[in-house]
Amino acid sequence: MSAAVAEASGGRLEILPLTDPDVRGWLGNDAPWEPTLLRVDGAAVRSWTRLGMALPLVRRLGVRATGAVLRALGQVRHEMTRRHEPAGIDRKQFLRLGAGVVVAGGLVLSGSTPAFAANPYAKAIEWTRRNRDALPATLDEFTRYSATYRRAIHAELAPAVRSRLWSEHVRRYRAAHAGLTAEQSAVLDRLRDFFGDPANLRFVDPAEAERIARIDALRTATESAFGESGARTLLVDLGGPTAQAPLGYCRCSTASDYCSATSGGHCVQTSGPLCTVTPPGCGFGGLFVCDGLCFP
Known part of the structure; x- marks a missing residue:
């Protein structure tokens, strides 16, 4: 999932696993186990999931790139579900298969490539x-x-x-x-x-x-x-x-x-x-x- 989303975004989204210590700190341990968009600006953190990701993604990436990102997420999750029917997949399996979190910091999304100079x-x-x-x-x-x-x-x-x-x-x-x-x-x-x-x-x-x-x-x-x-x-x-x-x-x-x-x-x-x-x-x-x- 991480590679697919990174490619779809043209490298303008940073991908981290939901188990990443920073992500846990931002979202807490009870956050939804699904792809999540984060906007990190210093101590200010905002998150979106599912279709709620669309508007902030459009504002940062544009319509075409946002469509590519959402399609990539949908295709990967569809493939994961298909492979594991009829039992479906549990939290541990979803993680092992590559569940990722899309992390979008103001600096990371400010240009065509990550701007780490201010990191x-x-x-x-x-x-x-x-x-x-x-x-x-x-x-x-x-x-x-x-x-x-x-x-x-x-x-x-x-x-x-x-x-x-x-x-x-x-x-x-x-x-x-x-x-x-x-x-x-x-x-x-x-x-x-x-x-x-x-x-x-x-x-x-x-x-x-x-x-x-x-x-x-x-x-x-x-x-x-x-x-x-x-x-x-x-x-x-x-x-x-x-x-x-x-x-x-x-x-x-x-x-x-x-x-x-x-x-x-x-x-x-x-x-x-x-x-x-x-x-x-x-x-x-x-x-x-x-x-x-x-x-x-």
Whole structure:
């Protein structure tokens, strides 16, 4: 559904799953389980469903493009229903088949292509590049910034500085958790050694098979000792829970997928019409390119 609607709109609508954390925040957990149009303007959010989407779509896209979008929605839903007759499809099946939410922000719909320059993450990237020589060098300084800025800052820091931040992150985790098991203590020792070497904090090249295997083995050990949620806290959320990238930007790494710890799903590569690939900042240690969105 997402690809069909994105194509029909000429790339002027941004598509997100109804399970996306931002969408849940805007609509609540009891929102209708159906394609929904959202207009997001800062804190102001308005939504439409079914035929109610037509008029705001016409105002933004024009009659022809709106017709194409509504036809795409109708055709996909008809095909989904046909495939699953006579029992129909339940909430979980509808999601698995690609139920999407059409997200239409004022900026996203203002031109023929998404205008992300005014996006908070784009501003954060621009700010970090202007201030390369004055970026935070300690974890306390790092955590004073919003999660959006932390992600952009991390991408600009030298490996030696990233090493220092992650080492302190692990040290504080150990200090805050009394009664660790022998397995957990051993894993924290391994993480201390890994993050203590700046060479390990270089961004990952997909061709580095041996290095990726080492990272995967360390992740497996961490999940075994601390569970998926604990592993994400240790390996992904530097300085505290990491914010989702704003609309338009990819939010996870298909090569280092931690979606199951937050949404119970998987990172699906949707770069292109659905999200813009960003520099490394996702996955283990923020070392992997962000190239997808979390879907169940």
